[in-house]
Amino acid sequence: MEIGQSAYxxxxxxxxxxxxxxxDFADKPVLVLFFWCNHCPYVKAxxxxxxxxxxxxxxxxxxxxxxSNDPTQxxxxxxxxxxxxxxxxxxxxxxxxxxxxxxxxxxxASRTPEFFVFDEERDLKYHGRFDxxxxxxxxxxxxxxxxxxxxxxxxxxxxxxxxPPIGCTIxxxx
Amino acid sequence: MRIxxxxxxxxxxxxxxxxxxxEALALEGKQAEICVIRIDTQEQADAxxxxxxxxxxxxxxxxxxxxxxxxRLTCRAFLHEDGRISPIPSLTMLRExxxxxxxx
Numbered sequence: 001m002e003i004g005q006s007a008y009x010x011x012x013x014x015x016x017x018x019x020x021x022x023x024d025f026a027d028k029p030v031l032v033l034f035f036w037c038n039h040c041p042y043v044k045a046x047x048x049x050x051x052x053x054x055x056x057x058x059x060x061x062x063x064x065x066x067x068s069n070d071p072t073q074x075x076x077x078x079x080x081x082x083x084x085x086x087x088x089x090x091x092x093x094x095x096x097x098x099x100x101x102x103x104x105x106x107x108x109a110s111r112t113p114e115f116f117v118f119d120e121e122r123d124l125k126y127h128g129r130f131d132x133x134x135x136x137x138x139x140x141x142x143x144x145x146x147x148x149x150x151x152x153x154x155x156x157x158x159x160x161x162x163x164p165p166i167g168c169t170i171x172x173x174x
Numbered sequence: 175m176r177i178x179x180x181x182x183x184x185x186x187x188x189x190x191x192x193x194x195x196x197e198a199l200a201l202e203g204k205q206a207e208i209c210v211i212r213i214d215t216q217e218q219a220d221a222x223x224x225x226x227x228x229x230x231x232x233x234x235x236x237x238x239x240x241x242x243x244x245x246r247l248t249c250r251a252f253l254h255e256d257g258r259i260s261p262i263p264s265l266t267m268l269r270e271x272x273x274x275x276x277x278x
Contacts, residue, residue: 039248040248040249041187041249041250041251041252041259041260041261042249042261044251044259044260045258045259045260045261073246074246074248134261135190135260135262166186167186167249168185168248168249169184169185169248171248
């Protein structure tokens with residue numbers, strides 16, 4: 001998906017029993033949509049950081065996690081296990097299951113985690129990794145997603161619009 | 175001593191892991207033959223009993239084995255001594271494994 005393109009709509013089930021589409025997040029000026037899963041250690045490395053950021057901006061930014069992995073190959077990523085993980089960690093955002101993988105394909109997502117930050121018109125303004133140091137949170141120098149959110153909330157364009165995502169590949173169905 | 179580093183190229187963990195292995199060897203004052211094995215297919219994963227990238231075997235003993243996991247092409251996780259889950263082993267884990275390895 002290219003910078004400037006509009007967000008693709010979807011209708012996906014969440015672990016809370018509700019179904020979600022873009023209109024459910026229309027009250028927030030910024031949307032952070034990210035591809036996520038249970039099994040990937042890079043997701044686990046970033047999990048607490050993403051939860052913290054979502055809580056910090058909960059009044060003005062919608063965070064939405066989507067798992068598109070094939071659970072037949074990766075049972076940890078099944079809908080039931082998604083529910084368990086969200087409950088264990090107290091996810092402050094909807095965790096949605098893209099069973100057909102159509103949403104991942106529409107967004108041309110390839111990794112978990114992979115972040116897409118949209119402005120109020122739901123045009124893509126940042127795409128890529130969360131920050132510049134998955135290994136050592138205390139050594140992060142550039143918080144790409146946080147910076148993009150701040151810029152958009154201040155009416156600016158993010159200084160950095162794309163950084164290649166780092167993590168596990170999305171597990172496509174054969 | 176022989177160290178096998180098995181990796182799946184779509185997972186970005188192996189280069190940093192190789193650095194850590196070399197660092198651990200230097201800190202422990204040990205030498206080893208490091209054999210880097212690329213895993214590209216499910217058939218190779220099955221043949222090498224590969225649960226994910228990176229898999230490290232020191233004199234045949236796997237670092238943090240997880241026998242409940244299937245053989246597959248993905249990144250694997252390591253539980254660090256501080257309780258953190260990471261895509262790579264810690265330097266402390268590697269040094270400990272080198273110390274206890276037979277023939278080391």
